[in-house]
Amino acid sequence: MSSSGGAVTLTPASSGRAPSTASARSARAGKLTARTIALGYLALLLLTPVAMIFYRTFEHGLAPVWDSITAPNAQSAFWLSIEVVAIAVPLNTVFGIGIALLLERGRFWGKGLLGLVIDLPFAISPVVVGLSLVLVYGKTGWFGDWLTEQGFQIIFSVPGIVLATAVVSLPFVARETIPVLRELGTDAEQAAETLGASGWQTFWRITLPGIRWGVVYGVVLTTARALGEFGAVSIVSGRIEGQTQTLPLYVQDRFENFDSTGAYTAAVVLALLALATLLAMNLLTRRTRRRTAV
Amino acid sequence: MAIEIRNVSKRFGEFVALDDVSITVGDGALTALLGPSGSGKSTLLRVIAGLEVPDSGEVVIGGENVTVTPARARGVGFVFQHYAPFKHMSVHDNVGFGLSVRKRPKEEIRERVAELLGLVRLEGLADRYPSQLSGGQLQRMALARALAVQPKVLLLDEPFGALDAQVRGELREWLRRLHEEIHVTTIFVTHDQEEAMEVAGQIVVMNTGKVEQAGTPRELYESPSNEFVMSFVGPVNRLGDAFVRPHDIQILSEDDGTGTEAIIERVVHLGFEVRVELKLHDGRELWAQVTREVAQELELREGQILSVRLPQPRVFTPQAA
Numbered sequence: 001m002s003s004s005g006g007a008v009t010l011t012p013a014s015s016g017r018a019p020s021t022a023s024a025r026s027a028r029a030g031k032l033t034a035r036t037i038a039l040g041y042l043a044l045l046l047l048t049p050v051a052m053i054f055y056r057t058f059e060h061g062l063a064p065v066w067d068s069i070t071a072p073n074a075q076s077a078f079w080l081s082i083e084v085v086a087i088a089v090p091l092n093t094v095f096g097i098g099i100a101l102l103l104e105r106g107r108f109w110g111k112g113l114l115g116l117v118i119d120l121p122f123a124i125s126p127v128v129v130g131l132s133l134v135l136v137y138g139k140t141g142w143f144g145d146w147l148t149e150q151g152f153q154i155i156f157s158v159p160g161i162v163l164a165t166a167v168v169s170l171p172f173v174a175r176e177t178i179p180v181l182r183e184l185g186t187d188a189e190q191a192a193e194t195l196g197a198s199g200w201q202t203f204w205r206i207t208l209p210g211i212r213w214g215v216v217y218g219v220v221l222t223t224a225r226a227l228g229e230f231g232a233v234s235i236v237s238g239r240i241e242g243q244t245q246t247l248p249l250y251v252q253d254r255f256e257n258f259d260s261t262g263a264y265t266a267a268v269v270l271a272l273l274a275l276a277t278l279l280a281m282n283l284l285t286r287r288t289r290r291r292t293a294v
Numbered sequence: 295m296a297i298e299i300r301n302v303s304k305r306f307g308e309f310v311a312l313d314d315v316s317i318t319v320g321d322g323a324l325t326a327l328l329g330p331s332g333s334g335k336s337t338l339l340r341v342i343a344g345l346e347v348p349d350s351g352e353v354v355i356g357g358e359n360v361t362v363t364p365a366r367a368r369g370v371g372f373v374f375q376h377y378a379p380f381k382h383m384s385v386h387d388n389v390g391f392g393l394s395v396r397k398r399p400k401e402e403i404r405e406r407v408a409e410l411l412g413l414v415r416l417e418g419l420a421d422r423y424p425s426q427l428s429g430g431q432l433q434r435m436a437l438a439r440a441l442a443v444q445p446k447v448l449l450l451d452e453p454f455g456a457l458d459a460q461v462r463g464e465l466r467e468w469l470r471r472l473h474e475e476i477h478v479t480t481i482f483v484t485h486d487q488e489e490a491m492e493v494a495g496q497i498v499v500m501n502t503g504k505v506e507q508a509g510t511p512r513e514l515y516e517s518p519s520n521e522f523v524m525s526f527v528g529p530v531n532r533l534g535d536a537f538v539r540p541h542d543i544q545i546l547s548e549d550d551g552t553g554t555e556a557i558i559e560r561v562v563h564l565g566f567e568v569r570v571e572l573k574l575h576d577g578r579e580l581w582a583q584v585t586r587e588v589a590q591e592l593e594l595r596e597g598q599i600l601s602v603r604l605p606q607p608r609v610f611t612p613q614a615a
Contacts, residue, residue, distance in 0.1 A: 187376060188378045188380055190345055190365070190372075191372065191374055191378040191439075192380075193345070193365045194366070194368075195366075195391055195392035195395065195440070195443055196366045196367075196392050196443060197366060197392075197395040198366065201395050205395070206380060209382040209383075212382075
């Protein structure tokens with residue numbers, strides 16, 4: 001069998017102190033192959049399509065791009081997306097940290113169940129999330145009558161979009177924070193307590209700094225997800241041009257209306273926003289990391 | 295301040311960590327809680343600190359019943375086994391943490407921290423981060439941090455457990471001298487009887503959640519109250535129900551009729567001390583501890599047949615339950 005052949009060729013490299021040049025060469029070749037495959041996969045799936053979008057956007061020069069960016073509906077979509085992210089991400093950050101603390105530090109009945117529920121947004125298709133929100137908060141939904149009486153409109157309006165975005169991006173902060181919290185342990189927190197720190201002081205000065213990389217990573221993922229959310233938002237927003245159209249919805253709208261420059265431009269803006277988030281977090285973490293030398 | 299533990303019990307599920315424990319620690323004493331792992335010594339320390347609440351019993355510190363007082367209000371300094379450094383803070387901020395949460399002025403904190411870093415010999419390392427310190431330095435930083443708030447009681451959980459032998463020896467000596475200097479009531483947990491005897495003025499021997507015996511190192515060694523203490527504190531030979539200390543076994547230069555015949559199975563030289571493994575004529579095995587001089591004088595070697603005199607063996611009658 002091939003496995004026994006593999007074992008024979010591996011033996012000198014793994015047991016010998018100085019591997020023969022032949023096995024060293026084959027190891028190098030193996031590493032090179034693995035790298036090529038990984039990069040090729042990335043290029044095929046990610047880099048080429050993204051590069052193509054950039055290329056097609058600027059194909060006809062800057063003037064049409066500028067026109068696309070300054071179009072009123074594009075502007076409205078851009079600012080709506082920013083607004084939704086600005087509300088949903090902090091909401092999910094606070095909630096995510098709270099849930100992580102509850103799941104990792106708390107002792108209560110139904111903890112396992114809560115852990116499962118947190119992951120539901122990962123498992124359920126965003127379209128289904130959107131539909132279920134309409135069922136609950138829509139005009140004919142459970143709270144529909146009551147909400148209308150109070151003068152609130154959730155569905156086909158900004159609150160609905162925020163809600164849908166928050167739901168689909170809910171697990172990230174909690175899921176990224178929990179392992180870091182476990183790794184951190186409770187010793188430092190208890191040490192702070194014996195030194196006279198209140199629960200609140202311990203959280204702000206010991207726990208939060210201890211889990212910040214997990215939280216930061218969770219926030220980056222949440223932001224990226226919130227910016228890009230299409231399915232759930234598509235259903236709850238009603239896609240009203242200039243009012244409830246977020247950037248991803250706008251991209252699709254332009255695409256369907258054969259305005260390829262408009263679609264590509266908006267897509268590039270989306271990509272740049274996500275890239276900026278990543279970059280900002282990266283710079284932030286690098287600077288703090290150097291300072292604390294952790 | 296004096297510490298009094300009255301009839302404290304603590305369970306974790308089915309496991310009985312502390313079973314009706316009562317001890318008294320005098321003001322300014324340096325006490326060791328000694329026992330094997332699972333004996334409840336760490337739990338007892340955590341109960342004193344307020345990190346665990348006992349199921350029953352009372353904790354009294356300085357005459358005040360603090361059984362349900364939260365840890366932050368007890369005025370205890372606690373040094374964790376793995377030091378629990380605040381990794382994102384400099385040494386200065388670690389040590390000053392207790393003062394900083396009490397909202398003391400910055401200037402005062404700086405002075406106090408500098409003073410403490412001098413005390414634990416970490417001068418000049420104030421701006422370092424915990425990741426840049428060695429185990430021994432981390433240990434001393436944790437100690438300075440605990441002392442910063444001028445605790446009434448200092449508690450240390452296996453303070454030397456994670457250090458290598460050389461550093462451990464130095465720190466033991468240093469801790470003892472530090473205690474002489476600042477005289478704060480101190481309790482430390484250890485599983486190492488040698489460490490307990492070397493550092494502590496009083497030792498509390500624990501086993502399976504109970505206190506087996508409390509007393510000075512000498513009392514424990516010379517008059518252990520039961521088998522467990524006898525075999526845990528100091529080296530011991532077990533001969534059936536009887537116990538004999540290895541250094542109490544006398545190797546005779548010539549058979550005068552009072553000794554027992556034995557054969558030397560092995561001679562181990564440990565510097566000043568020589569360990570002689572013997573087999574008695576009736577097949578029982580034990581080892582004797584002699585000095586290098588004695589071993590040389592008697593020309594002890596493997597296979598030699600000689601005569602040994604056993605001391606009056608100690609026999610413990612089973613305690614009435």
